[in-house]
Amino acid sequence: MKWVKQHPVVTNMITLYKKKRFWAGLLLAQFLLFYVFSKSGVMISFFERFFELQKAVHQIIFSWIPFSLGDVLYILLGIFLMYCIIKCFKKTSRNISLLRILLIINVFYFVYQIFWGMLYFQIPIIKKLSSQEEPTVAKAKVLALKYLTQCKETRKKVKQDHNGIFVVTDLKSIQKEILFQQSKLPEYISDKKAPQVNSFKPSLFKNVMSFTGILGYYNPFTAEAQYNSELPNTYIPFTSAHESSHQLGFAREQEANFVGYLIGIHSKNIELRYSTEYFTLKSLLNFIVDEDPEFVKSVLANYSPEMKKDRAYEKSFVLKHQGFLNEFFGFTNNLFLKSNQQEGSVTYSYFIDLLLNYEKV
Template identity: 70%
Template sequence: MVSAFESFFEIQKNIHQFSFSWIPFSFGDVLYVFLGISLLYFIIKSFKRKTRNTSFLKILILVNILYFTYQIFWGMLYFQKPIVSKLPKTEITVEKRKKLALKYLEKCKQTRMLVKENQQGVFTVLNIRNIQTEILSQQTKLPSFISNKKALNINAFKPSLFKNVMSFTGILGYYNPFTAEAQYNSELPSSYLPFTLAHESSHQLGFAREQEANFIGYLIGVNSSNIELKYSTEYFTLKSLLNSIVYEDEEFVKDMLKNYSAGMKRDRANEKQFVFEHQGLLDDFFGFTNNLFLKSNQQEGSITYSYFIDLLVRYEK
């Protein structure tokens, strides 16, 4: 049954990306605004006695159509065969994670010296279009034993129209299953941005689970010839490893942070400043609702890195 939905996804993603990728703005965001206005209109009408029954019926019809379409286009992909079943089994020990963390710290230090900086000495992306082109190229080079999904080489990356709201919610990007567009927050610090694009492109390929999209994004970026994408990927991997270790050995993580290069420390401070400037109730609310969404779709939730780390350690083995 799931394989049928996978085959259907391959067809519809081709049609959707071909249909919407040429539009210079996010058509999916405009669609969401239109649907939101329509839903609000019917809700307001439902409070009026004369139109209460018909408006309530229209709300039910609209919600059911959207839910059914979402499941057909995307929801069933959460039940695909997990990537972890394609990788060798191994014990995920803290020692192995520490060894990988040390490896990626050295990688980050070396790659960080090659990227460009702004006037404050913070890593900055110079040409986002080049990164997008490189991601599409790397999609075709994924290991065949992990992915046999077809890369279309269609640039359907779009800056979100809701970037200001996204900055206050902790959402870096999202995939629109109705238009196959990969939305990203263009206000993100450059250290976040390239890997976020790689992550969302993994959804475009058909990897629904968040941590699996992280892993495919890792495979896309870690061997890239684009130094900006490579650094952002290595830096994400290092941070994920440290987050998985901190509750078991906090002193190790503190020592690792002390050993960041000067440029990496500036990038980390820039990320912390961005988060500090955009923290608030929206961030807490969306973090809570996103956690519930992930768990309802056969995933661990947003507070853990364990599945991505599991995939990473197995793959590195």
């Protein structure tokens, strides 16, 4: 029998094809595997315990770096992916570039899931509260009036710039207070370890973030809490508390809002408390506005002069940075939240649900 020797180029093409098929199949297998894991209480518990370990290790390794290492990693990854995509347009390098992209996606997806993704399937906080009643507009109104009064009083005690706009005077002390308050969370809500490691970082993407509506984000690969340092100061303390809640291990966005609320609302740091009270008031008004816009107008009209200046500055910041990126990131974030069994980015009723049941209005 005569054997026909294949040309080296043909052999190489077949090998690359098999490798691409392997990595594509492995990615599909990962999707199915982590889907099965998400339905298992035992596996979710395992990933919760694993998160505590990797969180502690990552914060020790990365927290001392003065800039966001996670952002640098994202930049390098983005550059390499763009290089591979460009190479895909050339026939001679198309197959190897596609193979590299598939390899990167597999590794990224696997690491993301074991470090963070499975935490979206933890037991919801709402199930840990003694009261689990449906939120109502009537209850939200009572709480809105309460926080309006508190905001007006707290606003008198904070500093402001020459334009009368609230300013943060000591961000480091706010961060220190957030870490302290993490250890004071009610045990029935959080049994997570608060390592007291400061790993808050201003994002390197702040200029882009201002046009996307993203206030901050948690990097699961380095355990850093990023915030947009260009934001109006009314946002920054509570955004930091929110991202610190992700650092603790609360993955769902509205649960991170609620834990951030618990961190800030009882704080002795007046700047953190004002930012938290103000966020809570705005969230309640957003919940109420569709049902009773006149009530919301009445509350806004009763803002103190200082609060009105803070609100006007926030509105001018948002209007200045509106555009295509804002809509695009809002759409993609909405899809991401829903893919992880969360409400969409526009709906904040779960936070209000947690808030009203906790406050027992």
